[in-house]
Amino acid sequence: MLPAIAVSHLNYQYPDAERLALHDVSFTVAPGEWVAIIGHNGSGKSTLAKNLNGLLAPAAGTVVVGGLTLSESTVWDIRAKVGIVFQNPDNQFVGATVADDVAFGLENRGVPREEMLVRVADALDAVGMRDFATREPARLSGGQKQRVAIAGIIAQRPDIIILDEATSMLDPAGRTEIVQLIQRLRATTQLTVLSITHDIDEAASADRVILLNDGEIRTVGTPAEIFAFGPELLKLGLDVPYPEKLKAALAARGVAMPAHYLDAEGLGDYLWTLHSTM
C-alpha cells in the first residue's frame, strides 16, 4: 500500500540560520496510522510539519504525500490532502462565526454553496459543535476553538491531519477533549494523524513515536519503547509520564510489569490485581 507520507533525506535551513533546522530526516507514515513527533523546543518538530505541506520549502530531499511529490505545481493539491491544526487557537480562526470559519477552506477551493452547507454541518456534528454554529470565537473556550479548527479541516476531507502542538495552549480538560476527539475521528474515518507535541501523554496515544533531537531523528518506536528510555528522555528535554516512571521503578525492584503503555488508572488496576488470588 502507498504510504500516506514518505519523507526521505529532508534538509531544511532557515534563512540567516547557521545550522540546519532539519538534517537528513527520513520516515514513512502508513495510511490510518497515528504518529507522534516529539522533541524539545527548537528540535525542529514544527519546521517538519511546515515542510510537509509546502508552507516551508525543503532545501534538499523529497516529501511525497499520497503519491504526490511536493513541488510548486502540486503544493495546492497537497494542502488539500493535509490539514494542519496550529498551536494558538485564536490566531487560526479566520471566520467571524464558527460556521464561517469551518467554511473558509471550502470557500477557498470553490466548493458550491449547497455542498458547503452539508459539509459544514457534518463537520460540526463530527466535533460536537453543531449548537455553536452561529457563535463568535470570542465566546468559545480554547478547546472549543481547536475543535472548530479540526472541523474546518475535516470539512475539506483531507487524508492527513497534522496537530502542530494543537493542545499546548489548552488547559488539561481541553487537552483531553482534543485527544479523545481525535481518537473518536480515527475510529470512524481512515484519517492519518501526525501529532507534533511535547505533551508526552498525547504521544502515548499514538501508534508510533518519532523522537526528534536537534533536527535529526533520534529514534522511532512504539510509545512504550520510547518511554523505556527513561532518564535519557529527560536529558533530551522531555519528561516521562508518571505511570511510566513508577513502572520503571517497580520493574527495577523485581515486580513484573507489562510492556505496553498504561495510564494512571490502568496501572492502578494492574497493581491492585497483581497479587489477587481470586
Place this chain on the structure above:
Amino acid sequence: MNKLLLGRYLPGDSWLHRLDPRTKLMASFYYIAIIFLANNWQSYLMMFAATMVMIAASKLNLGFFLRGVRPMIWLILFTVALQIFFTKGGPVYWSWGWLAVTQFGLTNGAFIFLRFVLIIFVSTLLTLTTPPLALADAVESLLRPLRKIGVPVTELALVLQIALRFVPTLMDQTTKIMNAQRARGVDFGTGNLFQQMKAVVPLLIPLFVDSFGIAEDLATAMDARGYQGGDNRTKYRILQYHPRDGYAGLAMVVLTVALVFLRA
C-alpha cells in the same frame, strides 16, 4: 471599552432586524440625504414622526438612541448657537452689540437641532439592528460592480471581516498587557495629560508587536487552508432580498413624495 462603535449591535428579531443589510444601508443613506430636503415645520414634523415609527419598528428602547446623541451634544449645541446668533431676519427678540436673537435664528436653530438628532437616530438605528459582519457583507455586495474597474472588492471585504473578527481578540490582549504593565507599576488613567500619554506607550508597543505575530500566524493558517485570493472563491454567507425589502424601498418613495409636497 466595548462601547466603541463596533460592538453596538443589539440582537433582536424585529422587522427591521430581518431587513437585508443592503436595504438598510442604502435606505439609511437615502433617508439622511432627504432629511436635508425638509425646510419647514410640517416637513420636519413628518420626518420626526417617520423616524419615531422606524424606532418603534425596531422594538428597541428609545434610551439607546438618546445615548447615541450624548457624545455629539456639544457639537450640536455649538452649531445651534451659531445659527441662533448669526441668522438675521424677522422680529428681533434680544440684541447685544452685533449679536441678535431673531425669529429666523430661533427657527433655524431648532431645525438644525432636529436635523442633527434625526441623522444620529437613523445611523444609530442602522448599527443597532445590523451586525457589523452583515454590514461588511452589504458593503461588499454593493461595491461589487467596482471589480470591473480593478478594485479588489473581495479582498477588501475579507480584510474588513478579519478586522471585525479580531476586535475582541485584540481587546483581550490589551487587557492582558494592561494588567501585566500594572503589575510592573505603570499607572493608567491618572496624572496630567502628558503623564497619561506616556503611560500608553508601554501598552501600545507590545500590542503593536503582538498584532504582527497574530497576522503572521493567521497568514500561515490561511495559507495552509488553501487561501489563494482571487475571484474563484465561493461564498458561504449569501444575502437575499425578500418582499419586505421592497416594502422598505416603497416606504422611502412615499416619504420622498410627501416631503416634496410639504416643504416650502
